[in-house]
Amino acid sequence: MDMIDELAGTIDEKCHVADRPDIPLVPSDDSSRKNAPTSTCLIVLGMAGSGKTTFVENLSKYLTANGAAPYIVNLDPAVRQVPYPVNIDIRDTVKYKAVMKKFGLGPNGGIMTSLNLFTTKFSGVLDLLEKRKFEVKHMIFDTPGQIEVFTWSASGSIITEALADSFPTVIVYVMDVSTSTSPITFMSNMLYACSILYKSKLPFIIALNKIDMVDPTLVMKWISDFEAFDVAVEKEESYAANLSRSLGLILDEFYGAIRTVPVSALTCQGFPKFVEAVEAATLEFNTEYKPEMDKMKADQRESRKLKSEDRFEKLKREVLEISTGPSSSRDDKSRAMDTSVSIGPQGDSNAKHEQRNFDAEESGMEETSFQRFLESAKKAKEIAKKPAA
Ligand SMILES: Nc1nc2c(ncn2[C@@H]2O[C@H](COP(=O)(O)OP(=O)(O)OP(=O)(O)O)[C@@H](O)[C@H]2O)c(=O)[nH]1
Missing domain, CATH: 1.10.10 (Arc Repressor Mutant, subunit A)
Incomplete structure (x- = not known):
């Protein structure tokens, strides 16, 4: 047994979709599935405490109540308990505490290494998802609270790319609107969101969360109208304010590519609009992102072929x-x-x-x-x- 197998077990489903009476099964004959839409993967990201877990929990309840229970994957190895019915749980595969002990790591290093170990087994996850892709409309991925562990790690990129390769995939960025009422914190949040958008190049939805606590009108206005943001930031006098103004001008261009939906993960307010945004993002994935990705892959294949032809010619010369x-x-x-x-x-x-x-x-x-x-x-x-x- 090698070290990876010692620390990361096999991938398995916690509860099978077919065992859940709340999930209606699509008829299984091949002809009906041929052109049937497959599940959309929603990768839920957000700063610690922004409300990701609450969002996944209540979105799952909301979708289930509307006859479309989702398939849920937990990617946070350090979470104590998940409050939703999880189908695949990283904690069943990787023992986070054992990983920390084995490598002498702290909590963040432990999470990162556990995610890396899990990624080595991700083909097992894809196999399971593949079997369920006609049975569920949404596959939701809850990610670690330490957002950078997923967004700026190799394993986060590998998982995102592997999903987008097989299914329509949408990034859902949960943003705590109550911490975005000052133009400077708003700008930090948007900067982070745009950097993820830029890196993932996938359809992107910002769920402006906690609207039961704070009215999101101001934040929505800042997103749609740079002038309004400029007026607000003018009142602040600091280096950060100047920086925020300059960034606002640059990021304004990115905002057009982002769907923003005000929600409350706690009360489910805004969820119908969120589901509509997911549908529009799925369509966007299928009509714009997928053809673009396929073209990119074809170009890469062509360039690899040319390179191998070059190598072949060189070999011939040497022979x-x-x-x-x-x-x-x-x-x-x-x-x-x-x-x-x-x-x-x-x-x-x-x-x-x-x-x-x-x-x-x-x-x-x-x-x-x-x-x-x-x-x-x-x-x-x-x-x-x-x-x-
Ligand atoms: N009022 C209000 N509170 C919320 C809402 N969403 C989440 N919360 C609260 O915010 C806190 C953090 O929520 P979590 O769901 O644990 O946030 P998280 O992003 O998963 O946190 P990490 O696991 O640290 O990443 C909890 O106390 C939630 O009850 C909301 O829409 N409204």
Whole structure:
């Protein structure tokens, strides 16, 4: 058993969706599923205390009451108890306290390392999600309170990208509106939100939370109207105020890409509008993000193919250097390169190869030369194999 297996067990579902009478199952015959929409993944992020867990708990209750119970994944290894019916729980796979002890880590290092260990097993999570993707409309991911553990870590990026690769994925940033009533704290919050948007490049919803405590009108106005924010920040006299004004001007451009929904995670106020925003974000994912991502992947594949063709050509040159020797003329070598080693798809796809018309004698010479190379390589191998006399 290696160290990863020792600290991180297998991935399993806590309760199966099929066992839950509150989750209506989609008919399972293949034809009805072919064009059926799959679940949307909601990755819930937010500063510590912004209300993520309360939001997931009550959103789950709200969706269940409306006949669409979600599938929930807890990614916080250090949480004592989760108040919602969790389907996959990182705590079942990774023992956070054992990880801290094993590596002599503090709480934050322990959370980060546990998440890294869990990520090594994330293909198991994807397999389970894949099986449920027609049965539930929403898959919700609750993340650690220490937001940077997820947003600025390799494992956070890997998990986000793996989800977006398989399902429509939306980032939900829970923002505590009660800590955003001053233009400076508002700007810090928005700066953080925009940096996550910029990094993830996924559809983004800000759930302006705790509106049962604070009226969100002012904050909404600052988001939609830079002039209003500018007027508010003018009243502040500090370096932070100047910085906030400059940032406001820059971030104004990002706000257009963000959906903002005022909610109360405690009272469920605003949840119907939130669900509408998720639907619009899912559509945006399918019509804009997905094609863009597919194009990016195709470009990457093409560039990898070109690189491997380059390497192949280099290899051919090296092989011919050996087979023809340094004294052979340049012409001989280049002719030999074009015909003698035409293995692999690269050889077929190279238009140059197809167009050139060699006469039988030339190709015969080149084949002989490559044959000689193969024979001498074989002999060298046999000699090496022979036990010393
Ligand atoms: N009034 C009010 N309180 C809320 C609301 N949402 C959350 N809270 C309270 O805010 C506190 C923090 O809520 P949590 O849900 O634990 O926040 P969290 O973001 O999960 O916190 P971490 O686990 O530390 O990241 C709790 O006392 C909640 O009851 C809301 O909409 N209105």
